[in-house]
Amino acid sequence: xxxxxxxxxxxxxxxxxxxxxxxxxxxxxxxxxxxxxxxxxxxxxxxxxxxxxxxxxxxxxxxxxxxxxxxxxxxxxxxxxxxxxxxxxxxxxxxxxxxxxxxxxxxxxxxxxxxxxxxxxxxxxxxxxxxxxxxxxxxxxxxxxxxxxxxxxxxxxxxxxx
Amino acid sequence: xxxxxxxxxxxxxxxxxxxxxxxxxxxxxxxxxxxxxxxxxxxxxxxxxxxxxxxxxxxxxxxxxxxxxxxxxxxxxxxxxxxxxxxxxxxxxxxxxxxxxxxxxxxxxxxxxxxxxxxxxxxxxxxxxxxxxxxxxxxxxxxxxxxxxxxxxxxxxxxxxxxxxxxxxxxxxxxxxxxxxxxxxxxxxxxxxxxxxxxxxxxxxxxxxxxxxxxxxxxxxxxxxxxxxxxxxxxxxxxxxxxxxxxxxxxxxxxxxxxxxxxxxxxxxxxxxxxxxxxxxxxxxxxxxxxxxxxxxxxxxxxxxxxxxxxxxxxxxxxxxxxxxxxxxxxxxxxxxxxxxxxxxxxxxxxxxxxxxxxxxxxxxxxxxxxxxxxxxxxxxxxxxxxxxxxxxxxxxxxxxxxxxxxxxxxxxxxxxxx
Numbered sequence: 346x347x348x349x350x351x352x353x354x355x356x357x358x359x360x361x362x363x364x365x366x367x368x369x370x371x372x373x374x375x376x377x378x379x380x381x382x383x384x385x386x387x388x389x390x391x392x393x394x395x396x397x398x399x400x401x402x403x404x405x406x407x408x409x410x411x412x413x414x415x416x417x418x419x420x421x422x423x424x425x426x427x428x429x430x431x432x433x434x435x436x437x438x439x440x441x442x443x444x445x446x447x448x449x450x451x452x453x454x455x456x457x458x459x460x461x462x463x464x465x466x467x468x469x470x471x472x473x474x475x476x477x478x479x480x481x482x483x484x485x486x487x488x489x490x491x492x493x494x495x496x497x498x499x500x501x502x503x504x505x506x507x
Numbered sequence: 508x509x510x511x512x513x514x515x516x517x518x519x520x521x522x523x524x525x526x527x528x529x530x531x532x533x534x535x536x537x538x539x540x541x542x543x544x545x546x547x548x549x550x551x552x553x554x555x556x557x558x559x560x561x562x563x564x565x566x567x568x569x570x571x572x573x574x575x576x577x578x579x580x581x582x583x584x585x586x587x588x589x590x591x592x593x594x595x596x597x598x599x600x601x602x603x604x605x606x607x608x609x610x611x612x613x614x615x616x617x618x619x620x621x622x623x624x625x626x627x628x629x630x631x632x633x634x635x636x637x638x639x640x641x642x643x644x645x646x647x648x649x650x651x652x653x654x655x656x657x658x659x660x661x662x663x664x665x666x667x668x669x670x671x672x673x674x675x676x677x678x679x680x681x682x683x684x685x686x687x688x689x690x691x692x693x694x695x696x697x698x699x700x701x702x703x704x705x706x707x708x709x710x711x712x713x714x715x716x717x718x719x720x721x722x723x724x725x726x727x728x729x730x731x732x733x734x735x736x737x738x739x740x741x742x743x744x745x746x747x748x749x750x751x752x753x754x755x756x757x758x759x760x761x762x763x764x765x766x767x768x769x770x771x772x773x774x775x776x777x778x779x780x781x782x783x784x785x786x787x788x789x790x791x792x793x794x795x796x797x798x799x800x801x802x803x804x805x806x807x808x809x810x811x812x813x814x815x816x817x818x819x820x821x822x823x824x825x826x827x828x829x830x831x832x833x834x835x836x837x838x839x840x841x842x843x844x845x846x847x848x849x850x851x852x853x854x855x856x857x858x859x860x861x862x863x864x865x866x867x868x869x870x871x872x873x874x875x876x877x878x879x880x881x882x883x884x885x886x887x888x889x890x891x892x893x894x895x896x897x898x899x900x901x902x903x904x905x906x907x908x909x910x911x912x913x914x915x916x917x918x919x920x921x922x923x924x925x926x
Contacts, residue, residue, distance in 0.1 A: 353868065359924070362865075385864060385880060386895045412862035413924075475868070 352468040362413035367406045367423035375497040380485035387411035391485040419482035477507045516817035523904045525550040536874030539909045544900035546739045556802035586801035595725040603750040603787045608716045609638040611735030611750035616642035618760045625651040630679035632657040634688040637883040639714045664691040664840035681710045687717035690884035691840030692853030701731045722816035743803035747796030757783045764789040819852025822901040829914040835859045852901035863895040873916045
């Protein structure tokens with residue numbers, strides 16, 4: 346297997362890439378963000394379904410065409426961002442982005458830390474060109490959270506570099 | 508394997524020894540460099556030409572009345588002659604040193620559109636690199652010009668020549684076209700296209716970025732008005748490029764950039780221009796770049812450009828034959844077909860169910876350098892329905908053994924990633 350000794354294509358990541366979770370357009374999403382990296386062609390649309398008072402994310406979903414790193418990152422995002430408050434989601438996005446933006450030689454992220462299995466994406470640090478792939482869905486989430494706090498709706502996002 | 512004997516066209520493996528960079532290990536594996544359409548590696552003679560210029564002959568050109576400046580000037584002007592000979596120019600005044608093919612096209616897009624008026628048309632094609640598209644978009648915005656595009660036939664990856672004929676009837680003033688598609692490897696029937704356009708009085712420009720250094724180029728035979736290319740895609744250094752222009756046209760054109768070197772007489776109010784080619788070379792030029800590029804041209808001519816062309820094509824065809832057998836692989840461009848129209852050493856492909864970035868990242872695990880993406884060809888890729896492809900592009904130092912490694916690696920990727 347590729348994943349046995351590969352710092353980027355870990356088994357859990359490949360599993361999410363091959364079998365993305367929460368893939369598809371949900372009915373009646375409150376927030377939609379169409380994110381794109383035109384440089385490499387990754388396209389991810391993120392959907393949030395909010396609780397009635399808009400304080401909590403009930404579920405998140407995604408569609409799009411992207412590389413394994415970006416797809417896995419989006420898939421893992423949707424499993425993590427579920428039944429949590431907007432604030433908690435914001436914190437997770439911040440923690441995730443700062444994890445993958447640490448220097449390449451920083452110690453590996455802890456799988457038992459608050460990010461849980463998301464730490465599997467920590468390996469992108471060693472492949473600087475792929476950091477933007479892992480980051481794209483989380484940038485979309487950050488924009489979605491802003492939108493959620495101001496009444497929801499649809500927007501788009503274009504990112505080139507991290 | 509095919510029954511055709513390709514070996515007669517192949518260059519000897521020992522040519523690799525001339526390229527110091529190729530002997531390294533990448534991720535524990537011998538480097539297999541297959542991104543030659545992006546840039547090529549440099550032979551020792553080119554590296555030596557640049558370093559010995561700095562060690563022994565560095566001075567500014569066309570200025571100093573002392574030994575070193577004379578030496579640097581004559582090396583720089585000899586370099587111009589070497590390029591003029593390679594392209595079979597009628598005069599070395601027709602060779603202008605630029606920073607790149609991109610800069611050459613920007614110069615032309617600026618200078619040639621000065622006298623155009625609102626509604627005038629420029630004809631390009633759908634397979635142009637962004638460098639032969641965006642400068643025209645900028646000029647079109649400024650002067651309110653209209654851009655037309657010769658479509659690409661998606662199956663063959665060739666230009667639609669019937670559409671070309673129809674678009675000519677809209678009376679474009681300028682026709683700018685690539686010699687070889689960097690995304691597909693298609694070799695355009697350049698002489699035919701140019702002669703048809705010129706017969707209607709249209710100014711013709713050829714982007715030779717993928718053909719220069721890969722095959723013989725004869726500007727008098729192509730009979731274009733202008734031709735551009737970059738040095739780094741043909742064993743030369745980066746930061747140096749060539750703009751060829753017909754002498755009478757260059758003489759008629761106003762300069763693009765102002766500065767030292769390009770002037771004759773300067774007062775505070777006004778200036779007069781130097782003769783060509785200096786009129787278009789404002790500021791201290793990339794002297795070592797020109798010298799390095801000339802060393803590259805001499806190196807390539809010694810090997811024989813026609814043989815290099817056969818070698819590139821042979822390797823691309825070998826790779827295409829093997830990859831075509833893999834059901835998950837889709838090849839784009841001429842090599843998609845068993846009996847392709849004219850093609851170069853460029854092979855674009857995708858693997859079903861995989862993003863090109865993953866293909867290329869996994870090939871890198873085996874020491875293979877491929878390009879992934881739109882290859883600065885976004886409109887073309889959209890036309891082909893491919894967001895991005897993986898691209899292997901071959902050059903004189905690649906070997907059949909490296910083609911085998913590529914094919915094995917694609918099998919390995921499919922087995923380990925998709926299955």
